[in-house]
Amino acid sequence: MLYKFIDLFAGIGGIRLAFEPYGECVFSCEWDLKAQETYEANFGEKPVGDIRSVDEKEVPDHDILLAGFPCQPFSIAGVSKKKSLGREHGFLDETQGTLFFDIARIIKEKQPKAFLLENVKNLRSHDKGKTFKIIKKVLEEELGYTVYADVLNAKGLVPQNRERIYIVGFKKPLKFDFPEIPKEGPALHEILEKDVEDKYTLSDKLWDYLQAYKEKHSKKGNGFGYGLADLNSYSRTLSARYYKDGSEILIPQGEGINPRRLTPRECARLQGFPETFKIVVSNTAAYKQFGNSVAVPVVRLIAEKMVQAIERDETIEDTVEEGRVEYATT
CATH class of the missing domain: 3.40.50.150 (Vaccinia Virus protein VP39)
Known part of the structure; x- marks a missing residue:
């Protein structure tokens, strides 16, 4: 039916x-x-x-x-x-x-x-x-x-x-x-794009700020700050504020290279949307939309x-x- x-x-x-x-x-x-x-x-x-x-x-x-x-x-x-x-x-x-x-x-x-x-x-x-x-x-x-x-x-x-x-x-x-729901699921690295534009890599200024912010709060005994993702596990929760700095889910890129934020397509995958799903808005709007989605x-x-x-x-x-x-x- x-x-x-x-x-x-x-x-x-x-x-x-x-x-x-x-x-x-x-x-x-x-x-x-x-x-x-x-x-x-x-x-x-x-x-x-x-x-x-x-x-x-x-x-x-x-x-x-x-x-x-x-x-x-x-x-x-x-x-x-x-x-x-x-x-x-x-x-x-x-x-x-x-x-x-x-x-x-x-x-x-x-x-x-x-x-x-x-x-x-x-x-x-x-x-x-x-x-x-x-x-x-x-x-x-x-x-x-x-x-x-x-x-x-x-x-x-x-x-x-x-x-x-x-x-x-x-x-x-x-x-x-x-x-x-299964206890164990796919690993984060499985949804990452292979070739990602440099614009998704954090600037030195932003990366320095996020590190200083986290250090300041860790001295106070709380866990505020960025989240460097474990590529063999799962990420933190994607939120509608991800467009601001991407700090809750940062992708490590190796020694000496600043981490990057997810691309909008990776956010779509993180929420289980099919590859055929069209992203027709700006990155800022797309981050908000996938962060608010199911x-x-x-x-x-x-x-x-x-x-x-x-x-x-x-x-x-x-x-x-x-x-x-x-x-x-x-």
């Missing part, structure tokens, strides 16, 4: 790539103009802009909702006012003004069979755990989905230490297990597991009070 899915907070389409073998993307949304350029170059469509201006009723019907949404604190402003007026309020009200609210209102209107949300690992502890708690309650109690969440590290599939939280939900109480092979395994769960159609037997499904997390 082929599934219709939508791609919210789409970035450059990493999550979409993972789901394309299982169906058709019928709607995409991404506000960043440079990311829209990359997305259009690779998928032939320009995403809609600001999700806050999207009418949920006009979103096409779909089976699976995908969203790598930003992490924001939830304000409870207005809740006490509603109480004082004798009005009922729900957790959904508490999320107004945040981008998660826009996901929730689309789910509420369109009732997809399943969804996948992706976020930084720290979503669980964000705002002393309140953010995650409200998200969970909205998805389970108000929207009626069976929810699973886990933090997965991509380093068994790509040569990068990258932990992210994935939240999977089903309209039916389906059994679901997250994929097992590790595609991880999402590909989750997509496979989600589709299997839908097609197997096995439901959970264990329920908690009031008929709610046990929230599964590790």
Whole structure:
């Protein structure tokens, strides 16, 4: 069976790539103009802009909702006012003004069979755990989905230490297990280009600064500073700030030669994008885009597991009070 899915907070389409073998993307949304350029170059469509201006009723019907949404604190402003007026309020009200609210209102209107949300690992502890708690309650109690969440590290599939939280939900109480990610993965040297332009090598000035900065902080007993990568292992996490100086992942080039930063193509490989993926923006924009993206092979395994769960159609037997499904997390 082929599934219709939508791609919210789409970035450059990493999550979409993972789901394309299982169906058709019928709607995409991404506000960043440079990311829209990359997305259009690779998928032939320009995403809609600001999700806050999207009418949920006009979103096409779909089976699976995908969203790598930003992490924001939830304000409870207005809740006490509603109480004082004798009005009922729900957790959904508490999320107004945040981008998660826009996901929730689309789910509420369109009732997809399943969804996948992706976020930084720290979503669980964000705002002393309140953010995650409200998200969970909205998805389970108000929207009626069976929810699973886990933090997965991509380093068994790509040569990068990258932990992210994935939240999977089903309209039916389906059994679901997250994929097992291998403990050992490819080595960093396997994704490096053979001939790299000199412009990627750090200048003497920048290299001297990074070394002095690291030395200053090491004397204070903390680990701030650049990261010289082990080419036979995996790198640190690629971030959106990589364009600034590349300091978190520096590639050694031998005695007497300054290290270099990764090329945009190497960043694409570090995130598991195919060689055919087109990079049509400046290096600065490309670094931001790949740093903000997902590790595609991880999402590909989750997509496979989600589709299997839908097609197997096995439901959970264990329920908690009031008929709610046990929230599964590790």
